[in-house]
Amino acid sequence: MDFLNTALTFPTVIFSVLLIIVIIFWLVTIAGLADIDMFEADVEIESQTNAATSGLFNSLGLTDIPLTVSASLMIMSSWLISTYAQTWFLxxxxxxxxxxxxxxxxxxxxxxxxxxxSILAKPLKRFFTSKETATKNDFVGLECVIATSKVTDTFGQARVTFQGTEQLVEIRIQDDTHQFNLGDNAILIEHMSENHSYIIAPKPWA
Incomplete structure (x- = not known):
């Protein structure tokens, strides 16, 4: 009861609400109904108008992972710190x-x-594509494993092994003649620069 009282009263309740939103987001993402990189384009535009914030996040290494991941880690950390601080000092x-x-x-x-x-994000960097070390055509022709419950012409993600490291990339299909499901194998056949994703096709030898 003491824990619930702390989590549901000011100031920790603010972080509790944010944490609930984060949990819901990741449940929706796991179900394949949301995109882990869905806010990246907005962040790139915003960072151009706020160089100080962009520089801070760069120095902390938080720009090397998707915003949804870094924001989730930050909210979780803030919630834990606030919970203990409220218990001890408020x-x-x-x-x-x-x-x-x-x-x-x-x-x-x-x-x-x-x-x-920043500390929690460091071991996660290798799971995400690095724009500095991977060009848009590096993955074309590679085999990938579908990481979402479905793939459409506007949504989908897959895991691909590049230079010994497994990375997550955005994928799309050109038509619905072949349905891809979680765990299926496919081939990356074309890079689409307008939405930073790859067109996939079934493995010809499957």
Whole structure:
């Protein structure tokens, strides 16, 4: 009951709500109804107008993984820090300084979550395509394994092994004559620069 009381009261309740949204997002993604890179285009545009923030995230290595992953790690870290800080340092709710301390805990939790997120993100980098080490045509002709429950002309992801490392790429189909399901094998046959994805086809020797 003490844990629930902490998680559902200010300031931790703010992070609790965000954490619930993150959990729902990943459940929807696992079901194949959302794209792990769905916010990347917006972030690239925003980063051009905010060089300071972009530089900070670059120095922490958070631009090497999808925004959805780094945001999830940051929210989880902030929630954990806020939970313990609220338990140990927040005065009684009747105290006049309660909300001032609460806002301070929120800010400090968010700041401390940045380096923690950077540490947690480091081992995950190898699972995602690096724009610096892989050109758009490096994967064409390689075999991939479907990583989503379905693939359409607007949605789909697959895992491909490149230079000894398994990476996640966006995939699409040109028509629906062949249906791909989770775990199926396919071939990357063409790169589409407009949406940074690859057209796939069934393995000819399958």
């Amino acid at each position: 005065p009684n709710e009747n105290n006049n300084l309660y909300y001032l301390f609460g806002i301070t805990i929120m800010l400090v939790s968010s700041i401390l979550a940045l380096p923690i997120t």
